[in-house]
Amino acid sequence: MALRVHRKGNPWPLRVIAILVLVTAARAWTEQADAGSSASRAPADATPSAAAPDAASSASRSVTDATTSASRASRAPVDTSVVLYDFAQGPALRFCLLAAALGILYRIWQFGRLTRTMRGRYSPQPKQRVFVPARRSPRQRGSIPHPVMRTASLAFHVLLFLVPLLLPAHNMILHRSLHVSLPAIPAPLADRLTAVLVVLGAFFLARRIAVPRVRVLSTAYDYLVLLLVLAPFVTGLMAYHHVSSSRWLMIAHVASGDALLGAIPFTKLGHMPFLVFSRFFVSGEYSWKPGRRAWGRGA
Amino acid sequence: MSESTSRAIMAQRIGRILSRNGALIRLSLQACAHCALCAESCFKFQESGGDPAYTPSYKAINSIGKIYRKNGRLSESEYRAVSELVWDRCALCMRCYCPVGISIPSLIACARNVCRERGVFRTYDGTRNA
Numbered sequence: 001m002a003l004r005v006h007r008k009g010n011p012w013p014l015r016v017i018a019i020l021v022l023v024t025a026a027r028a029w030t031e032q033a034d035a036g037s038s039a040s041r042a043p044a045d046a047t048p049s050a051a052a053p054d055a056a057s058s059a060s061r062s063v064t065d066a067t068t069s070a071s072r073a074s075r076a077p078v079d080t081s082v083v084l085y086d087f088a089q090g091p092a093l094r095f096c097l098l099a100a101a102l103g104i105l106y107r108i109w110q111f112g113r114l115t116r117t118m119r120g121r122y123s124p125q126p127k128q129r130v131f132v133p134a135r136r137s138p139r140q141r142g143s144i145p146h147p148v149m150r151t152a153s154l155a156f157h158v159l160l161f162l163v164p165l166l167l168p169a170h171n172m173i174l175h176r177s178l179h180v181s182l183p184a185i186p187a188p189l190a191d192r193l194t195a196v197l198v199v200l201g202a203f204f205l206a207r208r209i210a211v212p213r214v215r216v217l218s219t220a221y222d223y224l225v226l227l228l229v230l231a232p233f234v235t236g237l238m239a240y241h242h243v244s245s246s247r248w249l250m251i252a253h254v255a256s257g258d259a260l261l262g263a264i265p266f267t268k269l270g271h272m273p274f275l276v277f278s279r280f281f282v283s284g285e286y287s288w289k290p291g292r293r294a295w296g297r298g299a
Numbered sequence: 300m301s302e303s304t305s306r307a308i309m310a311q312r313i314g315r316i317l318s319r320n321g322a323l324i325r326l327s328l329q330a331c332a333h334c335a336l337c338a339e340s341c342f343k344f345q346e347s348g349g350d351p352a353y354t355p356s357y358k359a360i361n362s363i364g365k366i367y368r369k370n371g372r373l374s375e376s377e378y379r380a381v382s383e384l385v386w387d388r389c390a391l392c393m394r395c396y397c398p399v400g401i402s403i404p405s406l407i408a409c410a411r412n413v414c415r416e417r418g419v420f421r422t423y424d425g426t427r428n429a
Contacts, residue, residue: 110322110326113322114322114323114326144336144396144398145336145339145340145396146336146339149336153334153336153398211335212349212351213335213338213349213351213354213357214333214334214335215351216351216352216354216357217333217335217351217354217356217357217360218333219333222332222333267329268329268330268331268332268333270326270329270330271330271331271332271399274326274329274330274399274400274401275330275398275399275400277400278399278400278401278402279400282400282402284400284402285393286396286397286400287400295323295402295405296323
């Protein structure tokens, strides 16, 4: 007789609901933004909030696309690249941001379901806690043993967040659309940091190919995810250095950025929320903060 | 008890283990970045002189990962290979370090449970028929 697995925790219905909610919310948001942008095209009576998304689109367009007529009339012959660019930095970006936010919320809920709060401070069964003398000091215990990989990994992950957030061009768009901005770093510095990040990414790629123990673990999916992570940075770097003046480069930049954001909770990039849960909330020898939760459902 | 009945009971028990731990297995396997940074923390890996098959994540992915993906429907030889991974290549000393914080020992222990239900397990000299 064939094995039968009863998956009580099968989240498929939940996923379908989540996707439906996502699509509906993104459509509502897009329609609202469209209404906002059409309202702002009427000269006088545009409310600031409604005008904001349109300001974002026109601002980013004028940044990237200053030579072409930014506010082209809707009756002009349709240029596919303009339509695609507007789609990538408008509805697609909103959809992916929403997907990432809801996906991470789902992961938080899932984490809560898969762990339980412990009664004791460190462990529910203090007698079973085994202390093996560690060769490394407690301060080092929570970090990657290999010094090169520790430095490279830390630099890569910090830059992954800092560069896009502190990039002057991104902050300009953010300021024009939402009237908020983060402190920006000088553009040449951001350029160099991006180069460092791409080099580190190439190093990880080379390591994946060259080191046997990583190679046996690697699948096509791993390479794909690494390339997905590097894509917005490489295209951004190319755009900054005017490798190509084509608008398609910016479309590739924005679209890969969208894909990267949206992919966080649903792919291997899910190690980002997972790391926060496991290293900060779960009690363990390698935790960065002695959490009060343990894996496994409640009794 | 007939052969088919005992196999059905075995299948049911394996199914129960997998369904009880399914969400954690899925989440852990998804979060694993396949970085192989856990290798250095494994004394068996160090002792083997860097054999990739001793990397903790390799052991977890090729034991419980395989079992979970195939719903426990592994052949006898595949189960034997899994048991070699989870008993001979892992001492379950709980010293493996995962940068992402995946509980690799939990996954290996789960694979051991499934193997035991399947009747494949570690035997020690003279204890087989004890």
